[in-house]
Amino acid sequence: MVTVKMLKPxxxxADDRHIRIVLAYQSFAVVINNKVYQFIPVESKQIRINRVSGKVENIDAKFAFQKGKNVIYMSMAELISTPGFLMHLHTIAQPYLKEAPNVEENEELIQELEMKNLRYLIDRALDERNEEKFDQLTKILHKEIDQRNRKK
Known part of the structure; x- marks a missing residue:
């Protein structure tokens, strides 16, 4: 069985999209079969986390751990399934995570995009000289504008 003994970056x-937890020699230790193995930076040296979702993105990364002359390689996928690993990562990454966008902000954005799309379709109907489509779309546009004015 593998457990995390220590994880100190x-x-x-942190940039706009990611949190990079950079590891150095002996900043990360795991216990494998009651023996402590220390991280050595011969393969992957960082853990990349999405700032919005909080998910680890570099799951294909391989990390090396050494005890004496014995070196063991573990993939990020293996580490994620190790007890305590995600808890350590969450504790480290938490101050750098971005809050998910507000639901109300998303709804406003969707409504704005729908209105732009409706105006685009009206312009297209004009370009195609399709009076029936133009009339239908302008009625929808006026109805949307009236509903928005009532909400305010």
Whole structure:
């Protein structure tokens, strides 16, 4: 059985989209069959997390751990299934995570895009000289505008 003994990043770098937890020699240790193996930076050296979803993105990364002359490689997928690993990551990444967009903001954005699309379809009906489609779409547009005015 594998468990996480220690996970302390060398440093953390956050940009608009990702949190990068950079590891250094002996900043990460796992216990395998009651023996402590220390991280060595010969393969992957960082854990990349999406700032909005909080999900680990580099699941194909391989990490090396050493005890004496014995080196063991573990994939991110294996580490994620290790007890305590995600808990350690969550604790480290939590201050850097972005809040998910507000539901009301999403609804406003969708309504705005729908209105733009409706105006585009009206322009297209005009270009095609399709009076029936134009009349139908302008009625929908006026109805939407009236509903919005009533909400305010």
């Amino acid at each position: 060398y440093y953390i770098k």
